[in-house]
Amino acid sequence: MTDRPTLLSNARSERVRQVAALGRRAARERTGRFLVEGPQAVRELLRYAAMHAQALYLTEAAGERHPELVSEAASAEVPLWWCTEAVLAAMADTGTPQGVVAVAQKVDVPLTQALDAVGDSGFVVVLTHVRDPGNAGTVLRGADAFGAAAVLVSDASVDVYNPKVVRATVGSLFHLPVSVGAPVPELLGACRERGIRLLAADGSGETALPDVDLTGPHAWVMGNEAWGLEPDVLALCDAAVSIPIQRAESLNLAMAATVCLHASGSVRTN
Incomplete structure (x- = not known):
């Protein structure tokens, strides 16, 4: 993969902590944001609710497996961050992340x-x-x-x-x-x-x-x-x-x- 922004490699950084905190309800209610994990869920977010997507985080391996996520994020102007496996694991809620995590604004309606x-x-x-x-x-x-x-x-x-x-x-x-x-x-x-x-x-x-x-x-x-x-x-x-x-x-x-x-x-x- 080429022309990528700086790799996120510090699992203890403030950005990583803020994303990981969304696994807790208090953080979701405070920020109005939530985690979307896995390639299929993130793909649907980008295709059907891209206006709610705040950021996409990918490992290099996941980017190679799912290049459509990279292109769809670019088309929707969703910021994309490349991460090490350790950083992605620190962000994700699941114990076996698939290398793909997005942050989105809540999508519920009145x-x-x-x-x-x-x-x-x-x-x-x-x-x-x-x-x-x-x-x-x-x-x-x-x-x-x-x-x-x-x-x-x-x-x-x-x-x-x-x-x-x-x-x-x-x-x-x-x-x-x-x-x-x-x-x-x-x-x-x-x-x-x-x-x-x-x-x-x-x-x-x-x-x-x-x-x-x-x-x-x-x-x-x-x-x-x-x-x-x-x-x-x-x-x-x-x-x-x-x-x-x-x-x-x-x-x-x-x-x-x-x-x-x-x-x-x-x-x-x-």
């Missing part, structure tokens, strides 16, 4: 803007008290895969900018509107005001998934991994929907969300 994307037949997913980063990221990825209009994340849920959540989305965080921080009653009330039916995904629901009308605008309301949906949240929903299961005792949150979102997405494509 609740009203997220709901504007629903239209007359779209659907959204609402995460209430979802605490596991992997589950939250996987649900967001599924929402992207099956055509959800937006993802709404309650104030009691995991931070969507947690590095583990960002990695689990594999770039889907940059593909669709995500609204964060509102209390659950506010999220559900805003949906209801827009004429969006509230479907609670609940294992004890009296309505089976194959019997639910998914042709109009609707929201899949997902609960906590351990205790599911609170009774007061269930009471605010229009229907409690269960997924028919043949033998397994239950499905975890990410699996159940994937099945529900696929059902909604299938209606849209038929």
Whole structure:
């Protein structure tokens, strides 16, 4: 690689410490920035949300493997810094970094803007008290895969900018509107005001998934991994929907969300 800026080689430098600090929620909230790790997630950042990208950090080996990241960063005028392996490892949250780290400004949008994307037949997913980063990221990825209009994340849920959540989305965080921080009653009330039916995904629901009308605008309301949906949240929903299961005792949150979102997405494509 040629014509590159000065190599970052001091893992204890102030710049490296500032990037590494974004693994902590306090630093993310203070700066409004977060980490994006791995070539696929960074590629999606540069392609779909380049205006939010603040800096790209690459090792020489990663630059050789992913020259498109170098060219796309240049096209978007995103500052690029070459790093030693030690510096990249100091910045990254994962124990086995792939030589690619970006810093981005937060990409979430106001609740009203997220709901504007629903239209007359779209659907959204609402995460209430979802605490596991992997589950939250996987649900967001599924929402992207099956055509959800937006993802709404309650104030009691995991931070969507947690590095583990960002990695689990594999770039889907940059593909669709995500609204964060509102209390659950506010999220559900805003949906209801827009004429969006509230479907609670609940294992004890009296309505089976194959019997639910998914042709109009609707929201899949997902609960906590351990205790599911609170009774007061269930009471605010229009229907409690269960997924028919043949033998397994239950499905975890990410699996159940994937099945529900696929059902909604299938209606849209038929």
